[in-house]
Amino acid sequence: xxxxxxxxxxxxxxxxxxxxxxxxxxxxxxxxxxxxxxxxxxxxxxxxxxxxxxxxxxxxxxxxxxxxxxxxxxxxxxxxxxxxxxxxxxxxxxxxxxxxxxxxxxxxxxxxxxxxxxxxxxxxxxxxxxxxxxxxxxxxxxxxxxxxxxxxxxxxxxxxxxxxxxxxxxxxxxxxxxxxxxxxxxxxxxxxxxxxxxxxxxxxxxxxxxxxxxxxxxxxxxxxxxxxxxxxxxxxxxxxxxxxxxxxxxxxxxx
Numbered sequence: 001x002x003x004x005x006x007x008x009x010x011x012x013x014x015x016x017x018x019x020x021x022x023x024x025x026x027x028x029x030x031x032x033x034x035x036x037x038x039x040x041x042x043x044x045x046x047x048x049x050x051x052x053x054x055x056x057x058x059x060x061x062x063x064x065x066x067x068x069x070x071x072x073x074x075x076x077x078x079x080x081x082x083x084x085x086x087x088x089x090x091x092x093x094x095x096x097x098x099x100x101x102x103x104x105x106x107x108x109x110x111x112x113x114x115x116x117x118x119x120x121x122x123x124x125x126x127x128x129x130x131x132x133x134x135x136x137x138x139x140x141x142x143x144x145x146x147x148x149x150x151x152x153x154x155x156x157x158x159x160x161x162x163x164x165x166x167x168x169x170x171x172x173x174x175x176x177x178x179x180x181x182x183x184x185x186x187x188x189x190x191x192x193x194x195x196x197x198x199x200x201x202x203x204x205x206x207x208x209x210x211x212x213x214x215x216x217x218x219x220x221x222x223x224x225x226x227x228x229x230x231x232x233x234x235x236x237x238x239x240x241x242x243x244x245x246x247x248x249x250x251x252x253x254x255x
Contacts, residue, residue, distance in 0.1 A: 001079045002077060002078045003028050003029065004033065004081045005031070005236070006033055006034060007086070009034075009037060009226060010149045010150065010227070011082075015232065016229040019229075021232070025236075032068070033070075035063055035064060035067055035068075036063055039053060039059060042057055044137035050073065052072035052073075075138070079143065083145070083196075084147050084149075086131075089130055090149065093123050094166045096119065096126075097173075098170055100119050101113055102116035103115060123186050124186045128193070131190055131196065135196075141195075145198075145242045147200070148187065150205065150231065151206065151210050152210075153207075153213070153225070154211050156211075157172070161222075162222075176209035176210065179210075184200065199238050201235070202231075202235060202237075216228055
């Protein structure tokens, strides 16, 4: 089986685990293609079917040779494609959930009271926009499965250089678990509407609502967001566990 891991710097986390993944999945032929966040949002499938960086963006052209074996990649060569690292407007979504409070959950001072439906629709709009933009660049088919960027590590809630005020505030919210369920439900629904399989972050890597365990961070002293090879193996195993219908894959590949 030919599997492509595709995406931004969070997809590169999965690549860190390729040695362990190769041992755990000996029948899989692994490939990677990716670019840093801003450059990846400009990459798209060309008329010749190759996924390539923006030819007019010099930083993208410099990075593609550093990150990949080839400047472009033919997506038709793969049986499965794992799209890793989309953020779905994560920070704006957290800001919304911090400012808006569903009146259905009782009253709360210092925030704007709205219906739960309004909050859901607002969060969903951010996710839909993210997926629509990605689908325009890399059209989805049954071979695709997507795992979002992992939640930040727990050090972002602590005082220090990694502190993220918005993430810390949401993680400390008394209804944080409810907000997480709302957010992930809208992600699932949006993926289904766009015909893209959604695979959540492995539950064993999640420490608390909107937070990952610090032991999965690649550099917990300097980076609160990017994960290590152990996380990469867990993420890949979760993606492999998703079994799309064989007939749909055959149709997507033109068989």
